[in-house]
Amino acid sequence: MVVGVLVGLLWGTLAVPTLAQSLRGKATADVDLAARLKEVEANPKLAETLYKSGEQVAAICANCHGEGGNSTKPDIPNLAGQNPAYLLEQLRKFADGQRRNDFMEGMIKVLKSDEKVGMVLFYARQNVVVHKSASSPALLAKGKDYFNKICWRCHAEDGRGNEKFARIAGQQPAYLNTTLKRYRAGVGARTDPLMASSTKLMTDADIDAVVAYVSSME
Ligand code: HEC
Ligand code: HEC
Known part of the structure; x- marks a missing residue:
């Protein structure tokens, strides 16, 4: 990316589009989280290490998503028992601006790729607490x-x-x-x-x- 910017500066008028391209690349390319998840799942020792880091991340998320991902707020989703690939895909959508929520878009910017993978491994293993419905x-x-x-x-x-x-x-x-x-x-x-x-x-x-x-x- 640095090379791209330098080349852009050297070429004067090309600088703006080149910089825009590198930034776009940064926002979307990042690490392929789905591929990283597969890699981690195939390596039980690494999965265990990331699971533990994910558990630490989840302590922050618990403020809204509840202990172990069982939300106590009806307008905030449970993350417990959720499919890891689905959760990573939603993080990607927040990052791309395809799914909008100001807080979540900011929150995930501070997470490293492996923290994201560890977090979804952690939530996938938590049981969902289902409440009996009061509906007729x-x-x-x-x-x-x-x-x-x-x-x-x-x-x-x-x-x-x-x-x-x-x-x-x-x-x-x-x-x-x-x-x-x-x-x-x-x-x-x-x-x-x-x-x-x-x-x-x-x-x-x-x-x-x-x-x-x-x-x-x-
Ligand atoms: C201030 C409250 C708050 C905190 C803290 C928070 N979230 Fe969220 N999160 C939300 C809300 C609200 C939504 C639902 C957004 C919507 O309506 O689409 C959400 C949605 C999500 C979703 C999508 C779930 C789905 O079923 O599609 C994921 C994944 C997620 N959050 C992960 C996290 C992680 C990981 C953390 C901690 C690093 C975290 N959140 C911290 C409020 C929060
Ligand atoms: C043809 C396949 C398909 C059918 C049928 C379908 N869904 Fe979905 N559903 C999806 C996909 C794909 C997503 C993820 C979309 C995204 O990324 O926002 C999804 C997401 C959802 C979500 C968001 C989950 C979350 O945690 O935020 C809810 C809720 C949902 N579906 C409910 C339903 C209900 C209720 C029905 C029946 C009326 C239904 N779906 C039928 C494919 C389907």
């Missing part, structure tokens, strides 16, 4: 119906996701509600083409029902 059996049944028609295709029958898709089982209800409405809107803080098409036809009442059911899944 009719609402839960409606939500279950909807889940079994659409959501299970990607998030799996038990709602725990897989390599590619988020765990949604036991997720915080207010967070689920906001997130589904953002996807449905298709613009703003968080968008995704697969989730846009999955929520396009949902009414607010459908969302209430799915949220009641999904947040109570173990």
Whole structure:
């Protein structure tokens, strides 16, 4: 990158685009976190070391995401039991500005790549504390119906996701509600083409029902 900037300075008018290119490179290229995760998972000793550093990082995150990633704030997501590849992908999206949240965008800038990998290894091994739903059996049944028609295709029958898709089982209800409405809107803080098409036809009442059911899944 230094070379790029120097070359740009030497070439005068080329300086601006060259610098812009190197900065863009810095913001997105970084380390390939998904590849690093695979590397670490294949090396149990390294995984254990990073797990411990991840546990230390998680002590800071606990202020909002709760002890062991079990949030006690309905609008802040649990990280416990979450798929490591999914979590890293979300950190990448915050870093790229593809997913917007002022606090999280700033927070992850101070984390080193291996701290991020250790953190997701730590959270993946924590159990999710699921709270019994206070919703009516009719609402839960409606939500279950909807889940079994659409959501299970990607998030799996038990709602725990897989390599590619988020765990949604036991997720915080207010967070689920906001997130589904953002996807449905298709613009703003968080968008995704697969989730846009999955929520396009949902009414607010459908969302209430799915949220009641999904947040109570173990
Ligand atoms: C001040 C509160 C706060 C702190 C501290 C905090 N977060 Fe967050 N985090 C949030 C909020 C709020 C969201 C949800 C943003 C949204 O609505 O999309 C979030 C979302 C996330 C997500 C996306 C989860 C998902 O299910 O998609 C990840 C990953 C995450 N945070 C990791 C961390 C890590 C790692 C730390 C500690 C280094 C941390 N957060 C510290 C508030 C916080
Ligand atoms: C075709 C595949 C697909 C289907 C069907 C689908 N999803 Fe998703 N879902 C995804 C993908 C991909 C993401 C990650 C998008 C991103 O990065 O923001 C996601 C993310 C989510 C999230 C955010 C999780 C988090 O921790 O922030 C929620 C909540 C969610 N889906 C709920 C649902 C519900 C409820 C349904 C059924 C109405 C559903 N999804 C159907 C693919 C799907």
